[in-house]
Amino acid sequence: MTAAAGSKNSHRFLVTLGACLFLWWVLTEGDPGSWTLGVPLAVLAALSVFALPAGRPYRIAWRQVVPFGLNFFWQSLVGGLDVSRRAFSPRLPLRPGFIDYPVTLPRGPALTFFMIVISLLPGTLSVGLHRDCVHVHVLDLGLDVQGSLADLERRVARLFALPITQREAA
Numbered sequence: 001m002t003a004a005a006g007s008k009n010s011h012r013f014l015v016t017l018g019a020c021l022f023l024w025w026v027l028t029e030g031d032p033g034s035w036t037l038g039v040p041l042a043v044l045a046a047l048s049v050f051a052l053p054a055g056r057p058y059r060i061a062w063r064q065v066v067p068f069g070l071n072f073f074w075q076s077l078v079g080g081l082d083v084s085r086r087a088f089s090p091r092l093p094l095r096p097g098f099i100d101y102p103v104t105l106p107r108g109p110a111l112t113f114f115m116i117v118i119s120l121l122p123g124t125l126s127v128g129l130h131r132d133c134v135h136v137h138v139l140d141l142g143l144d145v146q147g148s149l150a151d152l153e154r155r156v157a158r159l160f161a162l163p164i165t166q167r168e169a170a
Helices: 003-027 032-051 062-088 109-120 145-159
Strands: 097-102 124-130 133-138
Touching: 003 032, 062 109, 062 145, 097 145, 109 124, 109 133, 109 145, 124 145, 133 145
Parallel strands: none
Antiparallel strands: 097 133, 124 133
8 A cells, every 4th residue: 555545544534433423422412421332333434444445536516516505405495395285285186107317427426416316306216227327206207307307417417527418309
């Protein structure tokens, strides 16, 4: 192992240890009696950085964080209101089903993030990935889910400072 790789692993170890200790503190509400178990577990978890490979490198375009967050908040609000309206409607205007969305994001952190955000938005749930298609469960097949997912994918690409691939017309 080179000195640079050792330094990176040391940094990953310390960051992971700090995150684990913080998480333990939050979960136990700072109970001092819990540290006899928490510290050894945090150290063991942090030691995993020496056994597991580092994730793929990625970049975040920090100037895109606020626009992404605001859009995510707005879409969540609108989607939540729509789901509520449907849930309380006596006719239950739902047409649930599945769609396959052909994704252009490269495999790695951006694609993983995209699939997680799909599941956090009301009315959609990313079910899996098969080749270059995300399998998505939707509450209403009559909505323009493909267009919404394409917009979300462009936003995620901008957030991760990736080139935005133009999708061919179907």
